[in-house]
Structures are given as structure tokens and as C-alpha cells.
Amino acid sequence: MPNLRRNPPPSGTEGGQGASAFLQRLHSPERPVLVFDGGTGTSLQRHDLTARDFGGPELEGCNEHLVFTRPDVVQAVHRSFLAVGCDVIETNTFGATPLVLGEYGLAEQAYAINRRGAELAAETAAEFSGEGKPRFVAGSIGPTTKLPTLAQVEFDQLRADFALQARGLMDGGVDLLLLETCQDVLQIKAGLQGLEEAMAAVGRRLPVMVSVTMEATGTMLVGADTAAVVTILEPFPIDVLGLNCATGPDLMKPHVRYFSEQSPFVISCIPNAGLPENVGGVAHYRLTPMEMRMALHHFVEDLGVQIIGGCCGTTPAHIEALVQHCQHLQPAPRSVRHSGNSATSPLGYQPAAASIYTNTTYDQDNSFLIIGERLNASGSRKVRELLNQDDWDGLVSIARQQVNENAHLLDVNVDFVGRDGVSDMKALVQRLVTN
Incomplete structure (x- = not known):
């Protein structure tokens, strides 16, 4: 494992206490709405990068490698969202597990890529952090390209890969760890075990956020519904559970409502700018900043969503609209756990057992x-x-x-x-x- 001896500047607060500052802000009496950044891939595409920018034709499309070959572009993307006021930026490490990087012959560089991606984000966030407006860095951990439920990858391999990725992100200075675009509940379990392993090795805990992807069919890719997700994850010490990617906010509404009524965790909602359309061979997203703002307004004020942001197709303009609007929003009250504590569940929560597809309540x-x-x-x-x-x-x-x-x-x-x-x-x- 490479040992990159850099000391990244603190992002959330001085002294590197961004993790505790994030939780304090999340659970403060004011219950502010926290705004994440927008689509990293969408923003990188706007820079018209060539194969040379990625490090050669064999690495073209490996966005994660840009932390070494074009760190200026990566930081420019971070700055574009921080400049419009977002609270949290994600590292450019979505596919930075050895499993995914191995497709480019970069598996051995996984730790180094994650650490450098975290350092770049932390350095950039520190430029914008100020009194009363801390900025935070979420370590982005994607689902890989394999589904363990379908036996495409061994659980233990996933766990080890996620542990290595989390270790690099933590050593690089992130404030929280984000398992995002999750398509398989078994993959989430492997990820959570890997994160626990990394935190035990480092000797400190970070807030943990899990974001699942519900397809237009109404379930995750392997068929799990929202009820199964909540029942399976309810015992785990996570801080935020929500949704991202796949669809626009309109198709997320029933899932957000279920989370609002049944989940014991803070809710996040980070949708695409609508469903993608093929325009000239390129994915095009039509949801405007105003339309996204109004959709998420309902989720915050009526369903208690406390973290919002944008995924595929969202630009700084979308995030700016959310930042400006959320200053006047107050999330609907909900009973949530603090810092992974398992003592509190929402009033409507019904104890249940779950298969991979759905749950069955004991009552x-x-x-x-x-x-x-x-x-x-x-x-x-x-x-x-x-x-x-x-x-x-x-x-x-x-x-x-x-x-x-x-x-x-x-x-x-x-x-x-x-x-x-x-x-x-x-x-x-x-x-x-x-x-």
C-alpha cells in the first residue's frame, strides 16, 4: 500500500474536526438543510478532455485517474460547486476500488488514487470554508461494476476493496464516508463492513451515509424495494440513508415518503436532472434548476429531507438554485438517530424481517x-x-x-x-x- 506523506488541510473545521462538525450541524436544533454538489461526471465532460488528459488511450474514461493527470480539472469542478454555496463536495473517487480500477490496469494504485482524490477535495473545500459556513468533504464510494447477489463477485473481495478505498479516503482527509448509487443490499453490507474495518484500523469514526438507487421500476437493480432496504439497514450504525441517481425527483417521491415514515436515519435525496434522453448519441437531462428546486422543496418541507443535492445531469446552476432556496426552508420534524445510535426509531417504524426483495412485519x-x-x-x-x-x-x-x-x-x-x-x-x- 503506497504511503503518500501529505498532510491535507482540514476541510470542515480547523484541527481536522470536520467529522464532528458535520454531525453537529446535521443535528443542530435549527436542523439546517445541507446541500451536496452536483454531477461530477457531467462537469468533467464539459471540459472536453482527451485521451491524453486521462493518461493515454488505454485509460480514457477513467475519471478517477484524473486526480493524478489533471488535478487542476478535478479541483475546478470542486470549485464550481463550492462557489455557488454548496455545503458538501464529493471526492472524484466513485469507481476507485481495485475491482473497478483493475479494468484499466490500475488496481495497485487504488489507495493512492483515493488518498489523492480526498486531498484535492479537502484542499479546495478549505479555500471556501469560513466562519459560520464550513464546507465538508464526502468520500465517494460507488457500487463497483459487479453484483454480489448475482454471484458476480465474492462478498469478501468487495469488503476488502471497500476497506482499502475507505482507508485511502480517510488518510486523505474526508469528513464523512458515502456509499452511493447502491444497487444491491448485499453490496451495501460488504461496504459497511469494509468501512468499519477501515475506521478500526485508523482508530477513529466518521459519519456514514448510504444512498441507494431505485430504478424506474420501483426497486433496486436486484429487485429490493424500499421496505427491504430500511429493514435490512436498520440495525447498522449509519447516520444518513437516502436516494440518488437513476431517476429525477418525481419517481423518487414514494420512496422518500416511505423513508420519512419508516427510516430511523436522516434522509438525503440527490436526484438526476430527470430521466436521460438520447440526443445525438449523448445523454441529455431536461430538468431545469427551477423544476428541481420546487420538487425538492416538497421533500424538505413535507417529508423531512435534510440533505439535498444533484446527481447525473446537474450543474452548478442546479446547485445554486437549491442553495438559495434552502435558506428559507425548514425540514418537517422527524425522529432520527444521532451518530449511529440504535436507540431511537420513528413512531411509524414496524419491526420486521426482510428478504432481498421486501420485508414482512412481525405484527x-x-x-x-x-x-x-x-x-x-x-x-x-x-x-x-x-x-x-x-x-x-x-x-x-x-x-x-x-x-x-x-x-x-x-x-x-x-x-x-x-x-x-x-x-x-x-x-x-x-x-x-x-x-
């Missing part, structure tokens, strides 16, 4: 919860026989039969003498999820 209208117990190697000779035969289809059939008989939950136990319980559980659960 049922028929007054009892049905748990299917037949997929249990300890109590079923049939299950043991099917396991010894590696008959996964037969095991899935037992699960499906119980679901058809209206079981709300499934008890899955594959442990018995002579078998590898970890391997069996992984193989069976993968099939239960996808079948």
Missing part, C-alpha cells in the same frame, strides 16, 4: 407469524439426504412449498456432521434468493 393481521421450519437439517432426514446429494433444486422446492402455504419467514439450517455448513449455507441461500 400480522392474523395475529401470528408463520415460520416455515421444514428446511432444517437438524430436524429433517429429507433435508440431510438432499444436502448429501447436493440436490439444491430439491431443497429450493421445499422452501417454495412453504411459501406457497403462506409462510411469512423461512428457517434455514444446513448444519450437520460431515458437511461444510458455511459452503452449504452460501450455496442454498443464493438459490433461494434468485429462485
Whole structure:
């Protein structure tokens, strides 16, 4: 792991206390609306970069490598959003895991790229931070290009990659860590474990923000709905849970409303400038700054959203409109946790269990919860026989039969003498999820 001996200037406050300053501002009695920056990729495209700017034809399109080859452009993008008043900028590290950088032959540079990306953002934020107007840096961690739920990548590889990325971002001076554009809840779990590993190694905690992407179909890419997301993430020590990318604010409304009623976390909403349209082979976004401002006005005042910003297609003009407007907005009151504390849940929160697709509340209208117990190697000779035969289809059939008989939950136990319980559980659960 490279050891880049730079000392980035503090961003949020003097003395490098940006993390605590961010949380203090987020949970202050005034409950201000915090504005993130806009689309990094959109802004970089406006600089008409060539293959040479990226470091050669083989690296063209690797935006993350620009922190070394064109740091002036990266900082120009940061300045364009800070100049219009945004509170938080994101590092240019969205795809800076070894997994993604490996597609460009840059896997070994992952730590260095993340650290340098954080340093550039921290240096730029420090230029604009002032009394009463601190600026913060969020370490951007994207979803990679693989979905663990579909067995495209091993969970442990993702966890290790996210840990390395977070370590670089923390060493570079970010104020919070952001898992964004999440498309798979298993990827989020790997990310959260990686972040915990990095924070333990560094010896300090940073605020954690998770931003999921709900497609126009109403679910994440792997099929998870908003209820599944909240139920699965509710036990984790995160500070902010929200939405970004995929659609404009109009299609985010039902998800934001559910978060408002059920999520114990501060809500963020960072939409695209509408749905992309193909204009001459180039993605074009039509939502104007005024239209975005009015849509997010409703989310803040009526649904309690406290963090807003822009994703794909959003420009400094969009962010400026949000900054000017939010000075007069007060988020609707909500009960939220502070600093990852698990003691508080919103009044409407209903305890539940979740599959990858949706949740099932423990409190049922028929007054009892049905748990299917037949997929249990300890109590079923049939299950043991099917396991010894590696008959996964037969095991899935037992699960499906119980679901058809209206079981709300499934008890899955594959442990018995002579078998590898970890391997069996992984193989069976993968099939239960996808079948």
C-alpha cells in the first residue's frame, strides 16, 4: 500500500474536526438543510478532455485517474460547486476500488488514487470554508461494476476493496464516508463492513451515509424495494440513508415518503436532472434548476429531507438554485438517530424481517407469524439426504412449498456432521434468493 506523506488541510473545521462538525450541524436544533454538489461526471465532460488528459488511450474514461493527470480539472469542478454555496463536495473517487480500477490496469494504485482524490477535495473545500459556513468533504464510494447477489463477485473481495478505498479516503482527509448509487443490499453490507474495518484500523469514526438507487421500476437493480432496504439497514450504525441517481425527483417521491415514515436515519435525496434522453448519441437531462428546486422543496418541507443535492445531469446552476432556496426552508420534524445510535426509531417504524426483495412485519393481521421450519437439517432426514446429494433444486422446492402455504419467514439450517455448513449455507441461500 503506497504511503503518500501529505498532510491535507482540514476541510470542515480547523484541527481536522470536520467529522464532528458535520454531525453537529446535521443535528443542530435549527436542523439546517445541507446541500451536496452536483454531477461530477457531467462537469468533467464539459471540459472536453482527451485521451491524453486521462493518461493515454488505454485509460480514457477513467475519471478517477484524473486526480493524478489533471488535478487542476478535478479541483475546478470542486470549485464550481463550492462557489455557488454548496455545503458538501464529493471526492472524484466513485469507481476507485481495485475491482473497478483493475479494468484499466490500475488496481495497485487504488489507495493512492483515493488518498489523492480526498486531498484535492479537502484542499479546495478549505479555500471556501469560513466562519459560520464550513464546507465538508464526502468520500465517494460507488457500487463497483459487479453484483454480489448475482454471484458476480465474492462478498469478501468487495469488503476488502471497500476497506482499502475507505482507508485511502480517510488518510486523505474526508469528513464523512458515502456509499452511493447502491444497487444491491448485499453490496451495501460488504461496504459497511469494509468501512468499519477501515475506521478500526485508523482508530477513529466518521459519519456514514448510504444512498441507494431505485430504478424506474420501483426497486433496486436486484429487485429490493424500499421496505427491504430500511429493514435490512436498520440495525447498522449509519447516520444518513437516502436516494440518488437513476431517476429525477418525481419517481423518487414514494420512496422518500416511505423513508420519512419508516427510516430511523436522516434522509438525503440527490436526484438526476430527470430521466436521460438520447440526443445525438449523448445523454441529455431536461430538468431545469427551477423544476428541481420546487420538487425538492416538497421533500424538505413535507417529508423531512435534510440533505439535498444533484446527481447525473446537474450543474452548478442546479446547485445554486437549491442553495438559495434552502435558506428559507425548514425540514418537517422527524425522529432520527444521532451518530449511529440504535436507540431511537420513528413512531411509524414496524419491526420486521426482510428478504432481498421486501420485508414482512412481525405484527400480522392474523395475529401470528408463520415460520416455515421444514428446511432444517437438524430436524429433517429429507433435508440431510438432499444436502448429501447436493440436490439444491430439491431443497429450493421445499422452501417454495412453504411459501406457497403462506409462510411469512423461512428457517434455514444446513448444519450437520460431515458437511461444510458455511459452503452449504452460501450455496442454498443464493438459490433461494434468485429462485
